[in-house]
Amino acid sequence: MWFKNLQIYRLPAPWNYTPEQLEKALEPQSFVPSESNELLRQGWDAPRPNGGLVHTVNKQMLIMLGTEKKLLPASVINQVAKAKAAELEEQQGFPPGKKAMKDLKERVADELLPRAFTLRSNVWTWIDPVNGWLVVDAASPAKADDVVKLLLKAVDKMPLESLRVQKSPVAVMTGWLEADEAPYGFTIDQDTELRATGESRAAVRYVKHTLEPDDIRRHIAAGKQCTRLAMTWNDRISFVLTESLAIKGVKPLDVIKEGESPTYNDEERFDNDVVLMTGELAKMLADVVDALGGEAKA
Template sequence: MWFKNLQIYRLPAPWPVTADQLEVALAPQSFVATGSLEMQSMGWVAPRPHGKLVHVVDRQLLLLLGREKKLLPTTVINQVAKAKAVELEEQQGFKPGRKQMKELKEQVADELRPRAFSIYSSTFVWIDPVRGWLVVDAGSAAKAEDVLKLLIKAVDKLPLETLHVARSPRTAMTDWLAADDGPGGFTVDQDTELQATGDSKATVRYVRHTIDPDDVRRHIAAGKQCTRLAMTWADRVSFVLTESLAIKRVTPLDVLKESSDVSSKDEDERFDGDFALMTGELSKMIADLVEALGGEENALRAAAA
């Protein structure tokens, strides 16, 4: 298993909380399916069937947040409420007023809720207590924040911080494009996005297209900066870096796929092997990327002090 997206946060390194301590903290917020009158439910589930809430492989911790959400479109509520309003008008001799219609819609929602269709989704969280990384496999910061809110609620005084680097990713990516060369250990791939800094927000995108250095430099000279850049690390992992320091479209390359033990027939062994491989590689990749972006800002402030 490999994360597709990386929303990266910082913990103290090493983080002293043990897997057993974390298990106890998460247990009160275990996932419970939505009741008949509830619209959504969220809680921790075991990453492996019949396992613990905290899955451990080589001191790396894996959590899984489950969500169940009922779909009850407003259009359906309005349609049923409109039909009931016609019946009510015939009974009372006049059209329902605004207050009465509001109450009618609330009544319809209560009646339909137990029959609403549910969708289930889940989000993985990887904690590296040795190096102090906490990574959420989420495509957006907002989705990651939902996960972190529940984790902060479970773990008292969780010392979690947003990852801050010395160089702005936007500035660094723009410089790499202008130089037509990635930082040490990284290569620049074919996908990128440049956006104007002015009010126009004019945007140029290259999608699976060879990037012409001269063309890119003209866009940069015109005031555009890089907001997304596809890169490859050490010929092992490809990804897209964004201006917010989120990492998307994470893909292990063939060299890693070949090194994975595909001969094992045990699903749990394959899962643990993939997780160990992923965490080992991504820990190094994140560290190299932070270094390429000038190091951590908090660490630099601490050194200066």
């Protein structure tokens, strides 16, 4: 298993918090399936079937936030409420007023909720206590925030901070494109986004398209800056670096897959993937930070 999108946070390195301590801290917020009248339920779930809340491989920890959400579209509520309002109007000779209609919609929602379709989703988090990384596999900051808020609630005084670097990712990525030169260990791929900083917010996107240096420089000279840039690290992992310092579209390349050890069952394959992923990503993240001028200290 490989994380696809990285929302990146920092812990002290080393972080002297054992898997047993983390397991105990998460237990009060364990995931329990939602009741029939609940719209949303979240909690920590076991990363592996029949396992604990913290899965540890080679000192690396994996945890998983489980979410169950009932899907009850407002259009469905409105449709049923409208039909019931028509029945009431026929019975009493006049349509329900504004307050009565609001109460009617609330009753309809309560009636429909037990029959609503339940959507289950999981958000994985990797904790590297050796190198001080905490990475949430989430495409949006909002999903990562759900994980972080619940984690900070579970672990008292957890020394967690957002990753901060010395140089602006936008300025640095723009400089790489303008110079047509990636930092050592990286190559620039064929996807990027250049966006104007003025009110127009005009944007140019390249998707699987050769980035011609002269064209890129013209866009930069016109006031556009790079907000997303596809790159490859050491011919091993491709990804997209964003202006917010999130890393998206992570993909291990064939050179990594060729080095995988033979395994005999799902558990071994999973653990081997975790060892490989965490080892490679820890090195890659360190190189990304170095390419952006190093970490910004408080």
